[in-house]
Every structure is written in structure tokens, then in C-alpha cells.
Amino acid sequence: MPEQSPLEVAEGDPFGPHNLPYGVFTTADEPERRRLGVRVGGHVLDAGAAAHALGSPYAALLDRPSLNPLMAAGRTAWRDVRRALTAWVTVPAHRPDIEPLLHPLGSVTMHLPYEVADWVDFYASENHATNLGRIFRPDGEPLTPNWKHLPIGYHGRAGTVVVSGTDVVRPSGQRKAPADAAPSFGPSVKLDIETEVGFVVGTPSAMGTSVELAAFDDHVFGLSLLNDWSARDIQGWENVPLGPFLGKSFATSVSAWVTPLAALDAARVSPPPRTHPLLPYLDDADEEVPGGFDLRITVTLNGRLLSEPPFAGMYWTAAQQLAHMTVNGASLRTGDLYGSGTVSGPERDQRGSLIELSWNGTEPIELSDGKRTFLEDGDEVTLTAWAPGPDGTRVGLGEVTGRVVAG
Known part of the structure; x- marks a missing residue:
């Protein structure tokens, strides 16, 4: 019997010819x-x-x-x-x-499959934003007044975007808990993950112009899974008034594979209903192509299931994020990367970060090898995902894996 060709991909393989990342x-x-x-x-x-x-x-x-x-x-x-x-x-x-x-x-x-030009991270999951609001503002409104009106984001450090499989060194920095009299310095004790999807810009835009919602597919080449590692204790002390800095900039892991948008036509879905009127540049009610993507994500910690966040429920779409990112005339460059923000669903087992899963360390997560609140040295986190493809197929997204090592 002749040897089977490697081009004869098994039926049901999520990396068949319908995908081609x-x-x-x-x-x-x-x-x-x-x-x-x-x-x-x-x-x-x-x-x-x-x-x-x-x-x-x-x-x-x-x-x-x-x-x-x-x-x-x-x-x-x-x-x-x-x-x-x-x-x-x-x-x-x-x-x-x-x-x-x-x-x-x-x-x-x-x-790393491309040279990263700029790196921007958003905050697009209503479930994630609501959970953090309830953790840090238990007596107030969980969402900030601007959250339903614009995609909130921050500009990160492109030079520390690393490919899947790269070890993540536990960062050190200043920390100060509310009860502490003064800040201290040392390794982060609240090292976390953020389950995200990253979008990679191909076609640039001129400075002083903006990118409309309908032009999303003209500028974005593809997407991949992304883990925006976060030191919550460092972040919490530095965050006010200018937002994330050292608590985020030490490492962001991306998949080695970029899935082209054309492979995900069957995974396009409408985002959740809007509860607030949007300004015209963000209003996608009449867009012909739905702005959401039905991506089914799985997160494992040391090979054990941690959560399954659904990307289809993200309140802000990647097209809206791109439109907002350029509405002030900021230019796009080939290799720009922007993240969706943590993907979390409404159920506990759909939360995309440990700060949510452990409720900021107050509710330890039960795993088969013991309890966990935040990441320990030696922990390995892996993100995988698939999306509906043509004719009932599945489109696999390349995994993102990172292991925490002592600093």
C-alpha cells in the first residue's frame, strides 16, 4: 500500500485546506x-x-x-x-x-510571525469589566460611565510581545495593598493571565485620517490567540491616574500562527444588543458584515481545564476598536497588533482571568492538583480555540502557551 500523502489531511482536522494559517x-x-x-x-x-x-x-x-x-x-x-x-x-x-x-x-x-509595530489593548468584554468593577467598587456602579460609549484601551509595549512557548519571567515592581502603610518592592504575588484575541494590521493608513467600520477587512490581515500576562498587585498600585504600565509591559504572548480573516467567514456573528446609543463612527447597526466572531476558547493550567470563554459575547467588536483607535487621526502601520481585552462569559467557568476566577484571591480555584488563586512559578498556561468553518468544518486557531519562571 502506498504511503499516505501528508496533504491528505484527516477529515475533521481543524487545520485542513479551509484554514491555512x-x-x-x-x-x-x-x-x-x-x-x-x-x-x-x-x-x-x-x-x-x-x-x-x-x-x-x-x-x-x-x-x-x-x-x-x-x-x-x-x-x-x-x-x-x-x-x-x-x-x-x-x-x-x-x-x-x-x-x-x-x-x-x-x-x-x-x-514570532511578524514584526510588531505598535501594541494596543482594549477592554471589550462586559462580563469581564463588570466582574472587575464589582471586585474593586463593590458599593458603586461596576461599569465606568464611559464604558458603553467607547472601546476603552491603552497603548502597551510592542517590544515585549513574544511568541507562544516563550517562558515568562515573574516581574518585580512596587506593590501596595490598601492596608499597607507604605509600598514595598519585590516579585509579583498576583501574577495573572488575560485570555484575549489579537488582531494584526496589514494595510497601513495615513496620519490624519480615520478608518471606518466598513474598512475593517481592508486593513486587518488576520487574528490569533493572545495572553496578556498581568501583575495585578503592581498594576493596582500604579494604575491611577494613567492606567496600566509595568504591571502589563513585561510580556504579552501571541500564537505562532495568524489565521487570515478569509478563513473565518462562517464564524462572523452579530455582537450583543447595544444598550446605549452610539456615535456614528461606532454605530454598526447597518453594517452588511457582522462585526463579531464566534470563537470557542479553552484555557488550561498545567494541562487541566480552567475555563472556556466565549468570544461571540464581546460587547465591542474588532472593527469598532479599529475605528476608535484611528478616529483621532492616529495612523496604522503594518504589524500593528491590538488585543480584544480579556474574554469572559456570564458563567464562572467562562471567566478569562484568574482575578475573576478566584475573585481577587478570596475564592481559591479548585484544581485536581490543589487550589490556586494566582500563578505560581512553574505553572504553564495554554489557550486553544476553534471557530465554525465552511460546510460544518472547524477552523483551528494556533495555541498560545507560556510557562512562568522565577525572576
Whole structure:
């Protein structure tokens, strides 16, 4: 019996030809040479080599060490390259050229797939924002007065965005609990996760202009899972009046794989009903393409199920976030990354952070290996997800894993 081709992906594989996420990899024999790859089942296709082998006009975009040139090429190029890649991995006549260019996933090293230009994080889950409001303002309104009127966000540190699998060093900084007489310095004792989805900008915009809601698909190349590690004790002391700084800037982990928006057409859903009128630049009531995405996320801690936050319930959409981020004339650059903010659902087992799951440490989380409030050294957190795909398939999102190590 002839050996099965690696291009014959098993039925139901969430990384079949309907998906084709992009990443950057190196091989053991050429550890310094970064290549643009496309995931097909359990293999990575060397996209640049495939383009050369088939005489493709897209070789100049694919034979690169990062995704940035392809992302900068714009939506028409994204569509045409995706069509070509789909043909390369599905048309039997291409197999003699394509099969030698496939590398088993376990044999390659994955890298950050794009050069991050700017990093912005939002706060778009009403459930998450309400939970934190109840924790920190138990006698007041859980949501701040502006929350239902605009997507709240902050500008973070792009230089500490790291690829999945990178260890996270426990940060040190100033901490001061309400009962403490003075601040102290030391390693964070409330190290947390934030289960998020990151959106990657491809097409830039000119400074002094804004990006309308309908132009979201023209500017955003794709998305990936993201874990915005947070030192809650450092954050709590520094947060007022200018917001997150050292409590956030030490590390943000992203998947090694970027799922193109075109792979998620079947996962588009309408966001929750709005309870407050929106200003015109944020009003998506009449948009033809729904702004939400039905992403089913799973969070594990040391291999044990921690929570399953549903992304479809996010109050603010990625299109609204992009519109708000540029409404003042701030320009977009290729490689800009912005996060959804923590994804949390209405149920306890759908909360996307430990501060919610343990109610700021007052309700320890029961795990099979003991109780937990915040992260301990050696803990490993993994985010995985899937979305509905065409014809009943599932679209897998590349995982995000990070292990906490002592500082």
C-alpha cells in the first residue's frame, strides 16, 4: 500500500485546506534561516519554496522571513495568495512539487510571525469589566460611565510581545495593598493571565485620517490567540491616574500562527444588543458584515481545564476598536497588533482571568492538583480555540502557551 500523502489531511482536522494559517519557522539544518510557512494538518509548507517551485508570481511576497511584506501588500494580494495556496495543497497535479516542501510540525521551530509595530489593548468584554468593577467598587456602579460609549484601551509595549512557548519571567515592581502603610518592592504575588484575541494590521493608513467600520477587512490581515500576562498587585498600585504600565509591559504572548480573516467567514456573528446609543463612527447597526466572531476558547493550567470563554459575547467588536483607535487621526502601520481585552462569559467557568476566577484571591480555584488563586512559578498556561468553518468544518486557531519562571 502506498504511503499516505501528508496533504491528505484527516477529515475533521481543524487545520485542513479551509484554514491555512501563516507562520514563520526554521529547521534544524538551517536554524538561522527564517521562512514563511503555512500550516496544513500536522505539517508546515515552505510557502516561498512552493512559490518558486511552481513559478508563482507571489514568490516575492512569500519567500520572506516574516509576514510583513505579504500583510503590507493589501487585501487583493491576500485573496489571490490564499487562492493559490489552496490550489497548491489540494490539486493532485501539484503534489510532486509540494510534498517535498512539507515539514512535520515537530521538526521545526516557530517564531514570532511578524514584526510588531505598535501594541494596543482594549477592554471589550462586559462580563469581564463588570466582574472587575464589582471586585474593586463593590458599593458603586461596576461599569465606568464611559464604558458603553467607547472601546476603552491603552497603548502597551510592542517590544515585549513574544511568541507562544516563550517562558515568562515573574516581574518585580512596587506593590501596595490598601492596608499597607507604605509600598514595598519585590516579585509579583498576583501574577495573572488575560485570555484575549489579537488582531494584526496589514494595510497601513495615513496620519490624519480615520478608518471606518466598513474598512475593517481592508486593513486587518488576520487574528490569533493572545495572553496578556498581568501583575495585578503592581498594576493596582500604579494604575491611577494613567492606567496600566509595568504591571502589563513585561510580556504579552501571541500564537505562532495568524489565521487570515478569509478563513473565518462562517464564524462572523452579530455582537450583543447595544444598550446605549452610539456615535456614528461606532454605530454598526447597518453594517452588511457582522462585526463579531464566534470563537470557542479553552484555557488550561498545567494541562487541566480552567475555563472556556466565549468570544461571540464581546460587547465591542474588532472593527469598532479599529475605528476608535484611528478616529483621532492616529495612523496604522503594518504589524500593528491590538488585543480584544480579556474574554469572559456570564458563567464562572467562562471567566478569562484568574482575578475573576478566584475573585481577587478570596475564592481559591479548585484544581485536581490543589487550589490556586494566582500563578505560581512553574505553572504553564495554554489557550486553544476553534471557530465554525465552511460546510460544518472547524477552523483551528494556533495555541498560545507560556510557562512562568522565577525572576
